[in-house]
Amino acid sequence: MSWSLRAQFGSLSSGLINPSGIRYSHKNGKLYVVDPEHEGIAIVATNGTVKSLRTGLGPVSIAVDEQTGRVYVANSGDRSIAVIDGSTDSVIAMGSTAAKPYAIAVDEVNDKVYVSNTFSDQLTMMDGKTNAIRNVEAGSADAIFVDARRSKVYLLGYESDSVRVLDEQTGSLSKLPTGAMHVWAIVQLGSVLYVTHVQDASMEAINVETHVTQTIATGAMPCALAVDADHNELYVANYAGSSISIVDARAGTTVATVIVGGHPQAIAVDTERRLLYVADAQDNSVSIIDIRRRRILRKLGINGRPYALSVDSRTHRVFAAISGSTPYKELE
Template sequence: MPRALLRHAAAVLFAASVAYGQAPASSGLIQVDGIAASVSGKIYAVNTSHDSVSIVDATGHVESVATGARPIAVAVNNRTGRVYVVNSGGHSVTILDAENHVVATVPTAGRSYAIALDEATNKVYVTNTFSDKLTVIDGDTHAVTNIKAGSADGVIVDPDHQRLYMLGYESDTFRVMNLATSKLTNEPTHAHHQWGFVRGGGMLYVAHVQDADIGAIDLASYAVVNVPTGHMPCALALNVDGHQIYSANYGDGTVTIVDTATRKAVATVAVGGKPQAIAYEPTTHTIYVADAHSGMVTLIDARTHRMRKRVPGGDRPYALAVNPVTHQVYAADMGGTPFTELR
């Protein structure tokens, strides 16, 4: 199967309540960054079908702002207040200011997909499906540079080491770009089908969907330790204070709780269904796990590892975001309403 079709199959695997490779036209591609929170207390959720982004402020007021075609991901630079909306259909990025005004729309090198920010240097990095170019946006001038870095399904900035990590679903390596020189190297993950990933504590954690484990990668040495999880881990969340990683396991309806110090699983919590998104709210010590198939979100006590309750997550919730001001959690939905406030 061609690379582009494999990527699309991977995306819809967790997106629709149908069999693998049989997604309806309404599902399309999705992105874990379809919803984001700012330190000012705003939530930004893409509305792909209406070419807009919905913005919820700390008081609950909702505003819709037009973007480019088929917005798929959003990221916030909390230092500048600028918001970047990735328009997959428009091959562009829409830039908003802190007052929700569109200040620019800049082109990308292809069908834009994943995004990461370096707040210190005010640079924005956007991957492009069907292209081997990485689009780099200067946050000060909005100037665009396209770098031949290969196609990637996920991207994350490491400000501590001044690196950019690019991961691909089909690869058993990840690309590392030096942010100062743009030099590229490949490092092993020792597994194909990399899906969810998160960085913290000098480590990069990568979910290996096919192998039922998480790769814990030391970012100083690139040494890898594989930690067993449930079947088909597809999303990860980090609890920095509690020294834990949470893995949503799509294949067997469980959440694996991993101790980051020992790099061993300490608990497995059954949530049922097909969990595909996960988030941690530190004030209430609660793990949120979304199931797009059932439309429900399960809440787990991170201290006791017991399920608290299930709440409606809207129409096919596929991503989660925590408001750091109100501590409210929101789900990005694939249905007619772009988000649901979880209660």
């Protein structure tokens, strides 16, 4: 990831930010948010009580294993992974990473944790059962996506025109072409992997089984993705296009564009209510979009810079991670 684009997307007053800086766990019924000022995370229970838990210096990203209830925090400042028991809210283990960690993801089927390291070709892997750590040469990654069904780990690096694929069973590495340099966001719907071309106005749809690819037009500088599998739609936040692209996954085309203004940077969807939430860290706001009607319902002013979002699909509560002294805010 280049420093010029990190300045736009990846760093605010408190340091590096990450779309995985906020996570909600249905199993634990709790929200987890990185809290760099307190060297840990904030844990928000269903009843609204908040607990601060120290995990390490410079926490940047969180992953939750919904099978075990364990929570994993990558700490860039002291190059560590904190393992948290979701039932007791206590740190039960610590592991060291190969360098400064950034992205983190969990394979809930195989009980593995994967952590990328900034400016390092080493991928750190943790065994969820034993907490044992090992590092492998897998190339620098700015985002990690796990396809547990196929036992594949997809490693996305900004300075690349491909996604590296780690086979969990064999340990072998392969590549999937992304159609352009400078890829940013990554999601999966069925057998298709979607990757945005952040310096263009498009994203690539890659069938991981057939390797057939398709380029889909978006707005300028697509930087974040959300998926509604029930309606076979994808939502793309276009940073320079000041808009949201709504993509029909079956047709492989953008079917609507909603102008939100500013620089949308993060996105989350409430699939049942058909509402889309779009954060803009530059103008301290979150826009709420009615997906059915393809229009903005309202724009909420936020006291702070919202850089990531999380939706509790059961209660329909929505939270924004905020850079500053207050690590999160529940939206109205």
